[in-house]
Amino acid sequence: MDGLDDIVEEFLVESHENLDQLDTDLVALEQEPDSRERLSSIFRTIHTIKGTSGFLAFHRLEEVTHVGENMLSRLRDGALELTPQRTSVLLQMVDTVRSLLASIEATGGEGSVDVSAVVAEISAAMEDTPAPAAAEPDPAPAEVVVDVLAEVPAQAAAAPAAEAPEEPASAPVAEVPAPVAAAPATAVPAPVVETAPEFEAAQDGEAAPAADSGTGQTRRAVADSTIRVDVDLLDELMLLVGELVLTRNQIVQYVGRSNDTDLVRASQRLNLIASELQEGVMKTRMQPIDHIWSKLPRVVRDLGLQLQKNIRLEMEGRDTELDKTLLEAVKDPLTHLVRNSVDHGIEDADARIRVGKPAEGVLTLRARHESGQVVVEVADDGAGIDPVRLGAKAVERGLVTAEALTRMGPQDILQMIFLPGFSTAAQVTNVSGRGVGMDVVKTNIESIGGTIEVESAPGRGTCTRLRIPLTLAIVPALTVECAGDRYAIPQISLQELVSLDAEKAANAVEEVGGAPVYRLRGELLPLVRLTDVLGLTSDRHDGHVVIAVLRSEGRRFGLVVDRVINTEEIVVKAVGGQLKAIGLYSGATVLGDGTVALILDVQALARRALRTESSDRQESRAAALQAVATDxxxxxxxxxxxxxxxxxxxxxxxxxxxxxxxxxxxxxxxxxxxxxxxxxxxxxxxxxxxxxxxxxxxxxxxxxxxxxxxxxxxxxxxxxxxxxxxxxxxxxxxxxxxxxxxxxxxxxxxxxxxxxxxxxxxxxxxxxxxxxxxxxxxxxxxxxxxxxxxxx
CATH class of the missing domain: 2.40.50.180 (CheA-289, Domain 4)
Known part of the structure; x- marks a missing residue:
């Protein structure tokens, strides 16, 4: 299938599946010729192949399916009666379609397949008496073709071809039902004979058998190279793999304490196989991000026309793969970001020309894998976001005080666009401006464990960056302990671990603005004690401090825990409504030793610990942090x-x-x-x-x-x-x-x-x-x- 267009490839796969079903349905239809349901199903299948072949400019394929569709339509409407002879020509049509598909797959075109004979036979079969009698001998040549091809492996191809006219003197005409019944299994229409040389040229003498096997191999290359699997079945398989991973973790941990060499070797093998199986199953759920990007050019085009803007959409990394579940979850937020860039970001042509920009605006979508995540960027070369105007709007709406605004950096001000109800639109339109967008985008992205960042340069454009985990099912995590309980931290948020002995902790951990900070290689790192957040009492009294340095929403902070246990792949399980309502846990998992651990929601932790304090204390601490950091x-x-x-x-x-x-x-x-x-x-x-x-x-x-x-x-x-x-x-x-x-x-x-x-x-x-x-x-x-x- 190398070199085939994706659309053609998909068409071939679907058509081969449909043809297999048609063979079965047409033969079954003979047993129940009055089945309108089966006739309608056959008609829809041929209609689909005809419509797509016309779209793809396969004219001969369209011609033969069109005439077959006409016959099926009349059969369905009761204008014709299904006879064995009409079933035979319909089966010949199916075989001709199969030959055309084989040629398309092998050469990219319809080759030299001739459809005129089968079109004539179908047309004749649709005529009233005596037309069917005139067309009656046609099944006989078809039977002869079968005999000829069957004898080729034992004889030279030319000999039976020469004898062919003498064989059918009176055979099939007298008993039509017999060859019809055999047709699905053995009948090969004349078009196959005509295309045989094209596919057999390279076989040097064994043309017919090579063509037969060659066609079979080509068929397998397309139809059997893919399989349609229900998503629910994949989800169930993923759950089973998750349970296998949990069991693998338990066995590996148990065997680690054993001195049995054979047992250790077997556990290592199990570990390898489970990892490969997990990777394979996860690949079945991965889909290119282009599946959702493919709809965006139309969105940009229509919205650009509506707003009278000239916008070019560029895409980079269309083949970047993401778990299907996450792909669906990110579709709506991504569409909103694109619409937002077209509406708010990119100026109209006159405004762009006035500031020396090309009249055509450029909206760029980028996707790439980075550190176990998928990074998706929506970037435009528009007017950008002016922090001054943005800050003034925030003060006007009472979201921040003027004094606090003076202490905020440009990046902090930009983050305010994610506040609920915040909008800088001059007027409300049917596109945006109602203040119900960016906060919803952020909530949706964070609900799947992702983060969103925005960067902007006034006059040059804006870039919104989404960081999304590859999958939500099985993730690497750091297991920590706090107040005797186990917790898991997804490694996607973890940057490093810092362990301080009692003496160093006493000097390195300071209080700034009422909040603890740690000087990490010249940078002041705000600290959050997990015991304080959870309302628990630490069971560690030796003065040692263990800090997990985490990153959330573009900012780093240190999470102080009692001790670090280990790192392992965890299977994410959903938590009940009561735990979910707490807002600190994204799920739960079963660890290798069988204990249950809650998975910490790093984004929620950061918001609750760093951003829910009073505005006065927040301003005081921010100013102190900035001053101390400068010093x-x-x-x-x-x-x-x-x-x-x-x-x-x-x-x-x-x-x-x-x-x-x-x-x-x-x-x-x-x-x-x-x-x-x-x-x-x-x-x-x-x-x-x-x-x-x-x-x-x-x-x-x-x-x-x-x-x-x-x-x-x-x-x-x-x-x-x-x-x-x-x-x-x-x-x-x-x-x-x-x-x-x-x-x-x-x-x-x-x-x-x-x-x-x-x-x-x-x-x-x-x-x-x-x-x-x-x-x-x-x-x-x-x-x-x-x-x-x-x-x-």
Whole structure:
């Protein structure tokens, strides 16, 4: 089926299924010729094939089914009486259709299949007496064709063909019912003989049998390559696989405590088979997202005409697959987002031309797999969302105070479009503007375990991003314990785990604005204690703190639990109405040891713990977090050794990423060293040479600090990354040297303070030629957060 259009392929599959049913129905119809129900079913089937073949421009197929449809229509209406001879020509029509389908599948077209003979026979069979008598001999040649093809395996094809005219002297005409009864099993119409050379050309002498088997193989390639399965059956199969996974988890956990080598080996085999079976069953439920995207071009086209806008729809990642259940759940939210972009996002042609944009707006749909999720984006190149206007609307509606608005960043303001009843539409239309859309979209996406984010640049456009789990049935999860009970956290929301001993926890966990926070590699992380949320008392009293770093709605927070148990694949079970009403659980599961664990709803946890406090406390904490974060960024320093016992301190906000590169990958451009990095060429400065330390130059792997800004990057090579420390309380000195800003006592040792700007210019003298040259540009760099991915 390679190379066939998807529509043609689907047509072939359905048509072969219909033809098999037609064979059975036509023969059965002889036994009950007055069955109007069976006649209507046969008529509908032929009508469907005829209509689709006309749409696909298969004219001969349309011609033969059209004349067959005419006969069936007259039979159904009682204008004709079903006779064995008429049943025979209808069966010949079915075989001719099958031959045409075989040709379409093999060559993409109808080939040289001739339908004129069978069309003439059907037309003659519809005529009143004496027309049927004139057409009566036709079954005989059909019987001859059967005999000829049957003898081909034993004789040369030409010999029986030559003898064929002598055989049927008087045979079938006298007893018509006999060949008719055999027709479904053996009769092959003349068109098959005519097409045989086309399919047999490559078989060198064994034309007929090759054609027969070849046609069978081609048939299997289409009709038998797919099977229609009821969705309820797939759901039941998924439930059984889920139970198998639960049993597998229990067995693996039990066998892990055993010393029986054979038992361990058998459990490993069971684990592998269960995983492969689970993956296979899940694949049966996966469908391309194009199944719902295919309806959107019409939506965009009609809505664009209605609003008098010229809009082009582009789609990327149409073959990205998603569980069928989730696909249905995301259909309506996605349609709403598309309509919203057409109505609110993209301007009309005149407005676009006035601001220098092309008259045609572009709406882009993107889908991709990313970290166990499906990411779907709806992006437009329209006017974007103005945070100032959005904030003013929120104040006007009493959703936020003017004072609180001044403390909110642009991203926080954008999130307000998801508030119930919020709309920026100038007027209500039949498309949107009633304020009942985006909050419903968010609720629907979160109900299937997904998240929604919005990004916008005024004048350039808006991008709404959906993050959806691949499936809801079986998901990897982290099992934790709190107050003696087990809970599961879907790993899709988990970023990392942090364990603090009592001493470190006492110093690292602080109170800011009445809320606990933790300094995680220079970033302040709001903490939520699961015991507080659930109203329980922790059974851990040793001072240790275990933090699960989670991400929800674009923000990170730390969930404090008593202890981490393990990670395993869990089978999601629905919870009852009472538990669902609590709003903290998305389901339940049975763990490997047989205990039941509730699955935490991370989005609900984040909303309840971080967003349901009083507005005064929320504003106070937000302001304090921002102030402390700013101080922390200014004070945090990265310590690095540069050789000769010397070490330097580099402001953490000037660090984009820590990397390791092999010495052999360093190349030269003139007198400068460079390295290829992420598709770019980075200039290198070695701090030991830059500061006159001259460390070990024979290392195979170089420790590199990458700094990037405004699309340019440099690589600063050090001997070793030591630590990240606070620089606020350091004893400082203005004693400096070339390339230094001074020195300070950090970690009980005198540490040189690197002049980062001078080091960057040593690597790339033109680095600041296209953007601000003040040292503030370093502290303003937004890249320090990426260091969070690096484990020191």
């Amino acid at each position: 922390a960024e200014r004070q945090r320093m990265l310590l690095a050794a540069i050789g000769g016992g010397r070490r330097v301190a580099i402001p953490l906000d000037t660090v984009t990423r820590l990397e390791q590169v092999r010495t052999e990958s360093v190349e030269k451009v003139g007198n400068r060293e460079v390295v290829q990095y992420r598709g770019a060429i980075l200039p290198i400065v070695r701090l030991d040479r830059h500061l006159g330390a001259y460390g070990d130059s024979e290392r195979e792997v170089l420790e590199v600090i990458v700094y990037s800004d405004h699309g340019r990057s440099v690589a600063i090579v050090v001997e070793e990354i030591l630590d990240i420390v606070d620089g606020e309380a350091a004893v400082r000195s203005d004693i400096d040297d070339m390339g230094l800003l001074g020195s300070a006592v950090l970690g009980d040792k005198v540490t040189e303070l690197l002049d980062v700007r001078a080091a960057i210019l040593a690597a790339d003298p033109a680095f600041y030629s296209t953007h601000p040259t003040t040292h503030d540009s370093l502290s303003a760099a937004p890249h320090g957060a990426s260091l969070l991915e690096v484990s020191l």
